[in-house]
Structures are given as C-alpha cells and as structure tokens.
Amino acid sequence: MGRRGFATRQVHERAQAAAPTARVTPIYLTAGFEFDEYSDAAAHFGEGAGYAYTRIGNPTLEAVEHRLAALEGGSQGLLLASGQAATSVALLSLVESGQHIVSSTHIYEGTRGLFRDNLSRLGVETTFIDDIDSVDAWEAAIRPETRALFAESISNATNRLIDIAAIAAVAHRHGIPLVIDNTFATPYLVRPIEHGADVVVHSASKFLAGHGSVLGGAIVDSGRFDAERSGHLFPHLLAPGRGPGGVAGPSIADRVGGDARIAYARESVAPRFGPTPSPLNAFLIGQGIETLSLRVDRQSANALALAQWLATRPEVASVDYVGLEGHRDHALAKTYLPDGFGSVFTFTVRGGAEAARRAVEAVDVFTHMTHLGDVRSLVLHPASTSHAFLAEDERAALGVEAGTLRVSIGIEDAADLIDDLAQALSVATRVDVAVVA
Numbered sequence: 009m010g011r012r013g014f015a016t017r018q019v020h021e022r023a024q025a026a027a028p029t030a031r032v033t034p035i036y037l038t039a040g041f042e043f044d045e046y047s048d049a050a051a052h053f054g055e056g057a058g059y060a061y062t063r064i065g066n067p068t069l070e071a072v073e074h075r076l077a078a079l080e081g082g083s084q085g086l087l088l089a090s091g092q093a094a095t096s097v098a099l100l101s102l103v104e105s106g107q108h109i110v111s112s113t114h115i116y117e118g119t120r121g122l123f124r125d126n127l128s129r130l131g132v133e134t135t136f137i138d139d140i141d142s143v144d145a146w147e148a149a150i151r152p153e154t155r156a157l158f159a160e161s162i163s164n165a166t167n168r169l170i171d172i173a174a175i176a177a178v179a180h181r182h183g184i185p186l187v188i189d190n191t192f193a194t195p196y197l198v199r200p201i202e203h204g205a206d207v208v209v210h211s212a213s214k215f216l217a218g219h220g221s222v223l224g225g226a227i228v229d230s231g232r233f234d235a236e237r238s239g240h241l242f243p244h245l246l247a248p249g250r251g252p253g254g255v256a257g258p259s260i261a262d263r264v265g266g267d268a269r270i271a272y273a274r275e276s277v278a279p280r281f282g283p284t285p286s287p288l289n290a291f292l293i294g295q296g297i298e299t300l301s302l303r304v305d306r307q308s309a310n311a312l313a314l315a316q317w318l319a320t321r322p323e324v325a326s327v328d329y330v331g332l333e334g335h336r337d338h339a340l341a342k343t344y345l346p347d348g349f350g351s352v353f354t355f356t357v358r359g360g361a362e363a364a365r366r367a368v369e370a371v372d373v374f375t376h377m378t379h380l381g382d383v384r385s386l387v388l389h390p391a392s393t394s395h396a397f398l399a400e401d402e403r404a405a406l407g408v409e410a411g412t413l414r415v416s417i418g419i420e421d422a423a424d425l426i427d428d429l430a431q432a433l434s435v436a437t438r439v440d441v442a443v444v445a
C-alpha cells in the first residue's frame with residue numbers, strides 16, 4: 009500500500025511500542041478505548057467487561073475511586089465532576105418521586121438548595137432538622153416514605169457535628185441509609201463508615217484535590233446494602249436487569265450483593281445524568297490525595313492556633329470552632345476527631361457588616377474567595393455571599409451574623425496568619441476620627 013494521504017496520517021500515525029508500566033496511573037485523556045478483538049465490544053456492552061467510553065469507565069478515574077474507597081474504609085468509590093454532582097447522584101440513586109429525605113439544617117447552602125428547590129420539583133420532599141443533637145428529632149421526622157438521612161460530618165458554615173453512630177442507628181432501625189458529606193473532615197480526620205454511616209459524599213474540589221485548581225466529587229459506599237432487610241424499600245435494586253435480546257437478567261442486588269447502591273449509581277444514574285469528571289481533573293485529585301494527611305494535619309494545627317488566638321481578641325465577639333473547649337460540640341469532636349478538628353470555621357467581628365468588610369479588604373496573606381480546603385488561607389463574608397438569600401432570622405439560626413467571617417486555614421506559617429488577621433482586625437475596628445480643618 010502506498011503512502012497514505014496527509015489527512016489520514018495526521019490522525020492515524022502513532023508509535024507501535026507497547027505502553028511502559030508507569031508508576032503513577034497516567035492521565036487517560038481519551039473519550040473512548042479501542043476494542044482489541046471484535047468480541048470485546050459485545051463483552052463490554054453485555055457484561056461491562058473492559059473499557060469503552062470514559063463516561064462509563066476510565067482507568068485514571070478508577071485509580072482515584074479505589075484510593076478513596078480504601079481511605080474511607082468503604083467498599084467502592086465513584087468519582088464525579090463536582091461535590092454537587094456527587095450528592096445529586098448519591099441521592100438520585102436512593103429516592104424517587106413521592107419519597108422523602110431527612111436532613112440536618114446545618115449543611116452547605118448549595119446542598120440545601122438542591123433539596124429545597126430541585127429535588128422538590130422531582131417530587132422528593134426534605135424535612136430539615138435543626139436540633140441535630142436530638143436522636144428523637146431525627147426519629148420523629150422519619151416517615152414511611154423516607155429513604156435517606158443526610159448530614160455533614162463537620163458542618164458548613166457553622167462547625168456543628170452529629171453523633172454519627174447514634175444517627176446511623178436511627179436510620180438502620182428503618183432500613184434506610186445515613187449519607188454523610190465528609191468534605192470538611194476528610195477521611196483523614198473521620199471515616200463515617202467506621203461509625204455506621206452507609207454512604208459518604210465529598211466535594212473533592214476542597215481538601216482532597218487540595219490546591220484549588222480543579223472541581224470534583226466522590227461517593228464512597230460501605231458495601232453493606234442488605235437486600236433482605238431493605239430490598240422492599242429500594243425495589244429498583246432488586247428489579248430484574250435487562251439481558252441481551254431484552255431477556256430479563258439478574259437484578260443489581262443479585263449481581264453485586266452489598267454493593268447494589270453504588271453499582272446502581274455507577275451503572276444507571278451517573279452515566280445517564282452524565283456528570284463525568286475529566287481524567288485530567290481526576291489525576292490532579294488523585295495526586296492531591298497523596299499529601300492529604302500532611303496538609304490536613306498542618307491545617308488543623310494552624311486553625312486551632314488561630315482560633316485560640318482569635319478567642320482572646322477584643323475585636324472578636326465569638327469564635328465558632330469545634331476545637332475550642334467552649335464549643336457546644338467539643339465533646340463529640342473529641343470522640344469523632346481525635347487527629348484534629350479541621351480548618352474551616354467562622355468568627356464574628358464586633359462592628360457588624362462594615363467591620364467585616366474592612367477586615368476582608370485589609371487581609372494580605374489570606375485570599376478573599378469562595379472556596380475552602382485549599383493550601384492557601386481563604387476568607388469570605390457569608391452574610392453578603394453564600395447566605396445572602398436567606399432572611400436575617402434564617403441566617404442567625406445558622407450562626408451567620410452581619411459581622412461573621414468564614415475562614416479556611418491553609419498550610420502557611422501560623423505566625424504570618426496571626427499577624428495578617430491582627431492587622432486586619434485593627435483596621436476593621438479602628439474608629440475613624442474626622443479631621444477638622
């Protein structure tokens with residue numbers, strides 16, 4: 009055969025050498041994978057064997073899913089394009105129209121909006137629990153059609169904790185899962201599955217990736233779905249599957265047993281709704297996870313030092329950090345967070361919104377942005393940003409006042425962070441003296 013044309017060569021030429029064994033899983037930045045044998049295509053579509061298309065499976069994503077499941081003490085992981093995608097896919101795998109979720113009130117506003125404005129339009133109602141310490145409050149909110157309990161391990165924006173084991177026991181009495189958003193704590197500080205939670209979700213954009221460069225999300229499942237106990241509540245996991253030729257095949261629960269929830273999320277919900285992360289982003293998340301414990305150790309130590317210092321400052325009305333002894337959930341924190349109390353918290357500056365604005369404008373080491381879990385320290389004014397669309401009493405119930413600032417503490421030198429806040433607080437609360445000519 010003669011030399012092929014330019015256009016053919018520019019897309020088809022490639023080296024024939026076998027791929028070397030890379031120590032780090034490479035970035036498989038490809039939409040799809042070649043079928044080596046004719047029968048591989050049918051085997052993939054029939055039994056899910058091998059790789060075909062990145063929305064269905066990709067080795068770079070799977071490497072991260074495996075690592076995260078191992079760190080959370082779960083059975084399997086599923087990587088998604090953002091934290092919101094992870095929460096959406098996890099819940100859409102559990103609930104359907106006419107069903108119900110019970111959630112802590114103390115959660116990320118984006119998740120609250122998802123429950124309040126989006127899942128509600130699909131016919132899924134949510135009851136929010138304010139008194140999250142009360143096992144009775146959770147129990148009382150459960151209805152026959154409730155299919156999940158939801159809470160954050162350390163809550164955004166206030167540092168509320170739940171007694172994971174106690175709330176998991178409530179869920180299990182009703183045969184339903186406890187879903188925990190573990191974004192703020194990370195598996196380094198707490199592994200909710202070890203305390204009885206069933207499903208963990210993450211915004212991997214935060215501590216897992218760690219450097220503020222990518223978005224990502226993840227679900228990790230305990231693998232403890234019990235078809236006998238809970239199958240009647242989740243009939244989609246027990247329904248016959250579709251085999252080749254439209255013939256009824258085994259159900260997901262028959263095929264994978266305790267992994268039925270995450271298999272349904274992976275095979276049915278995620279690929280259909282489609283929030284697949286880029287393999288490049290997956291790679292960066294996987295690389296971030298390799299230093300997770302080092303960063304979170306340092307960030308927690310810095311946060312504790314800063315919170316203790318802020319608590320002594322006359323310019324500061326209150327500090328809401330679960331690592332401080334006076335925090336209402338400190339006893340729970342000592343049980344659930346033995347290796348550190350996390351590094352995102354709020355404090356309230358005396359002088360209201362104006363003092364908060366001046367402090368934010370005066371910081372130099374801190375970055376003013378809406379993000380958290382970054383190696384850099386960040387600051388945000390929730391009342392005018394993340395919580396701006398709430399009524400004042402709703403904000404107050406969530407611990408957000410006019411002078412409240414949320415900080416996410418990075419890995420810088422603690423002394424520089426303290427110096428930066430010291431000068432910002434002095435600017436924030438300085439009484440300007442009008443100069444009379």
Ligand SMILES: Cc1ncc(COP(=O)(O)O)c(C=O)c1O
Nearest residue numbers: 090091092116164191211213224
């Ligand atoms: C606790 C928590 N969960 C979920 C999310 C959503 O994550 P993402 O921004 O990756 O969609 C956030 C974002 O701030 C968060 O703080």
